[in-house]
Amino acid sequence: MIPAFIVENSPALMIIVPLVAAFLSPFIGRISSTVRSIWVGGAMAVTSAIALILALDVYSAGTRLYVFGASAASAAIPPDSGGIPIRIIFEIDPMSALMLVITAISGFSIIVYSLSSERSHTGLESYYTLYLLMITGILGMVSTGDIFNFFVFLEILSLASAGLIAYRIDGGVAVEAALKYFVLSTIGALAILVAIGIYYGQYNALNMAMIAARMQFSVLDQVALVLIIAALAMKCGAVPMHFWTPDAYSMAPSSITALLVVASQASLYGLFRTVFTLYNVTLNAATVGWLLIILGVLSMVVGVTMAIPQKNVKRLMAYHAVSQTGYMLLGVGVGLAVLGNQSLLDAFGYMAMEGGIFHIINHAMYKGLLFLTAGAIFLRLGTYNLNRMGGLGHSMKWTMLFFVIGALAIAGIPPFNGFASKLMIYESVFVFNPLLAVIAMVVSILTLASFVKVFHSIFMGPALPEYAEVKEAPMPMLAGMGILAVVVILFGLFPGIVVESLIAPAAHALVDQGAYIGAVLGGA
Amino acid sequence: MFWNLPLIAVVALILIALAIIVFKKNLIKVFLGIVILESAVNLFLITLGYREGGIAPIYTNAPQATMVLPTPQALTLTSIVIGVATSALLLSFAIVIWKKYGSIDIDRIRRLRE
Numbered sequence: 001m002i003p004a005f006i007v008e009n010s011p012a013l014m015i016i017v018p019l020v021a022a023f024l025s026p027f028i029g030r031i032s033s034t035v036r037s038i039w040v041g042g043a044m045a046v047t048s049a050i051a052l053i054l055a056l057d058v059y060s061a062g063t064r065l066y067v068f069g070a071s072a073a074s075a076a077i078p079p080d081s082g083g084i085p086i087r088i089i090f091e092i093d094p095m096s097a098l099m100l101v102i103t104a105i106s107g108f109s110i111i112v113y114s115l116s117s118e119r120s121h122t123g124l125e126s127y128y129t130l131y132l133l134m135i136t137g138i139l140g141m142v143s144t145g146d147i148f149n150f151f152v153f154l155e156i157l158s159l160a161s162a163g164l165i166a167y168r169i170d171g172g173v174a175v176e177a178a179l180k181y182f183v184l185s186t187i188g189a190l191a192i193l194v195a196i197g198i199y200y201g202q203y204n205a206l207n208m209a210m211i212a213a214r215m216q217f218s219v220l221d222q223v224a225l226v227l228i229i230a231a232l233a234m235k236c237g238a239v240p241m242h243f244w245t246p247d248a249y250s251m252a253p254s255s256i257t258a259l260l261v262v263a264s265q266a267s268l269y270g271l272f273r274t275v276f277t278l279y280n281v282t283l284n285a286a287t288v289g290w291l292l293i294i295l296g297v298l299s300m301v302v303g304v305t306m307a308i309p310q311k312n313v314k315r316l317m318a319y320h321a322v323s324q325t326g327y328m329l330l331g332v333g334v335g336l337a338v339l340g341n342q343s344l345l346d347a348f349g350y351m352a353m354e355g356g357i358f359h360i361i362n363h364a365m366y367k368g369l370l371f372l373t374a375g376a377i378f379l380r381l382g383t384y385n386l387n388r389m390g391g392l393g394h395s396m397k398w399t400m401l402f403f404v405i406g407a408l409a410i411a412g413i414p415p416f417n418g419f420a421s422k423l424m425i426y427e428s429v430f431v432f433n434p435l436l437a438v439i440a441m442v443v444s445i446l447t448l449a450s451f452v453k454v455f456h457s458i459f460m461g462p463a464l465p466e467y468a469e470v471k472e473a474p475m476p477m478l479a480g481m482g483i484l485a486v487v488v489i490l491f492g493l494f495p496g497i498v499v500e501s502l503i504a505p506a507a508h509a510l511v512d513q514g515a516y517i518g519a520v521l522g523g524a
Numbered sequence: 525m526f527w528n529l530p531l532i533a534v535v536a537l538i539l540i541a542l543a544i545i546v547f548k549k550n551l552i553k554v555f556l557g558i559v560i561l562e563s564a565v566n567l568f569l570i571t572l573g574y575r576e577g578g579i580a581p582i583y584t585n586a587p588q589a590t591m592v593l594p595t596p597q598a599l600t601l602t603s604i605v606i607g608v609a610t611s612a613l614l615l616s617f618a619i620v621i622w623k624k625y626g627s628i629d630i631d632r633i634r635r636l637r638e
Binding site for chain 2: 194251
């Protein structure tokens, strides 16, 4: 059905298509804005399709290796290289495939939304170019098997995101937010580069599988681990380094904020990949596991308590994003803390990790949905201030429906997807340490309380006279939100199937370091 | 001899750069701190590949001699390119901030908090 050529070269194609489309879009936009919309929408649709084809292939046929500059994946290690994989390798295992699925769904629905929400703005050439570059960066980060390549895609992503956060200058305030984000992420990226230098100096390799196979966990490796954890925890917005998140999330256009959520998840993926694949059992799993758990608990508690008093609806949602990131760190951290102990891992470790990883995809869907509804409200009202909203339930019925779906999902109410993943986290974490599960539940209740308040002040009450002219959001925006809402509901109704087919393979792929190494080096 | 000297320079440069980034109030000086940090990391990468008495790693007609490692040089080149893009974006942000706020003092760039 699908030509073999596309399936075979899908890892390269899914990078090339958005990259080429990004740089061609300013020229094509010269013709007319309709042609540009078709061009960028089509390019994103093709990219999503390729990423989904690749993910499907990985889930059915196992880890995929793509070696750039070689005719076949079996040429990963050239015969005259002394056993070192010197070429750039993409290695897509089920964990990467899950991230591809997230990026494909979010990227496509957000561009459908953007086509309508950004129509009346100037500077659209750069908007779509940077948007497609962000997609390139995310897809590259989650599929590369080469640690320097990871750094390059991370920088592509940071540059494009910073440009888009500052896209609506807004009296300079958006630029201020972008500046904060970009200075921090540049310093973080340089820390990662130092860590890469440390690995290269010790192990003569940049390939993640090769480094993992040779990992000694010397003092230098510990320094590198600290640098990478600090940099990536900052980029995914975990608490001690979260202060850029509310600024950047609230100042970026809403469509970009939804994509920034996915970008943060890609950094989270990098964090998990480093800890599980590069180090795995060589590190002191309990210590690093507890480090992630503490980061997670702090993020949950600080995020939700800071969210409650916010007046700006996007700032409020941004603090909730910090809080939800905490759940993922908690779930996967518990799995890491018992790594190396097979009986504990089987008892609750895998389940905790599956909960955390399931929460990544759920969060990307419902948080994206919530930010998109905030954008729709802003489009019609021109304000994010909660105190100035009210009675929108009369005029924006679909937006209200989508907001309710997103809000119930983030609060963990059945039958939405947030409930499914949070329940897995509660159950498994309770076995590990009851106190952590209690904290997680309290945070969830506070989240619900906060969203009930937001829902009430935006949609309930009599229709306000100053918003008498307000209409429903335009159709493409509703379509973009609709895609995400359908995914939220489907994942909530059939969590068993999703966990079985998407999440469990990802969790096992993270834990099974030997399989990752073996795919490149052959027989570990 | 003295092969540790570049590494000492790397550490010194990183500390200087971090001090500039943390303590300077002028946005341009903060950016200069970031550029120094980038240079320090580049120097670190180059030092990793250096072999004493090594020649440039070009195989054609090369005499039988020690060569320096080519990979760190390729990494450094990539890193320099990324650094240029970073500096350009940071400076363009500074221009917009100057136009809108009339100041590049970081104590006065805090409309977000209000």
